[in-house]
Amino acid sequence: MKIVLYTDLDGTLLDLSNYSYEAALPALTTLKRRKIPIVFCTAKTLAENEYYREELGIRDPFIVENGGAIFIPQGYFSFEFHYTKEMKHYCVIEFGARYEELREALNAIRAETGFKIKGFGDMTPEEVAKDANLSIEKARLAKDKMYNESFIFDEPAEKEKILLEKIREKGFSLTHGGRYYNIHGRNADKGKAVKVLTELFRKEYGVEAVRTIGIGDSRNDIPMLEAVDQPAVVRRKDGTWLDLPLKNLYKARGEGPEGWVEVVNKFIP
DSSP states (O other), X not given: OEEEEEEOTBTXXXXXXXXXXXXXXXXXXXXXXXXXXXXXXXXOOHHHXXXXXXXXXXXXXXXXXXXXXXXXXXTSSSSOOOOSEEEXXXXXXXXXXXXXXXXXXXXXXXXXHOOOEEEGGGXXXXXXXXXXXXXXXXXXXXXXXXXXXXXXEOSOGGGHHHHHHHHHHTTEEEEEOSSOEEEEETTOOHHHHHHHHHHHHHHHHOGGGEEEEEEEOSGGGHHHHHHSSEEEEEEOTTSOOOOOXXXXXXXXXXXXXXXXXXXXXXXXX
16 A cells, blocks of 8 residues: 655644644654655745755655645656646646736735735735744745735635635635635645646556545645545644544644644554
């Protein structure tokens, strides 16, 4: 049996407050030694994913910007497959809309409604760093977007429905992660990307030989969790779990990376 682990980053593998992954390092070492693919599936940009892949020594494919694209290292699979383009040393399968289109739609919605919307494209690296508790270097990586725009929606919760309707009218979708709202293409979500990548793993190892596990914590992880064989959520900072009606959903007692390790130890003994 070939296990493939799909994981969110912020609030899951990484602590939501300080982005630490220290608690997960022993489990990560074991997974890498056993050659279990660790697939980042996150709202983070290509640059951010590359940063953490380098930090953690991970060489597997990854999914960026809430399913905007899959980046597969060249030569990772033993067979040829269809992809959109080559970039750096990756074969890229794209699903998402262009960043410029998303920015244009968000600006139009702000003008039409008067909503207080502040996207990463409106913020300096220093402002992003302060708001997201990042270093200036990591804030620059977070701003380097291609398929998704993260933004602050400083309005009462009841206005979120209007925001969603406006975004749909423009032909895009809305997700809400652990910290920010995100606007992205309708054809892009974590679940779709997970399904496409899982099919490639199944072609490599055999349909019956692949078992997928997904770990997340917030609403934008729902499509990913619905697309895997074994979904799991870690406990959030407020002591709650993502509410998701999946019969086999596992709720880890631990928060963030501690909960992540709990899931790994339970399902990958």
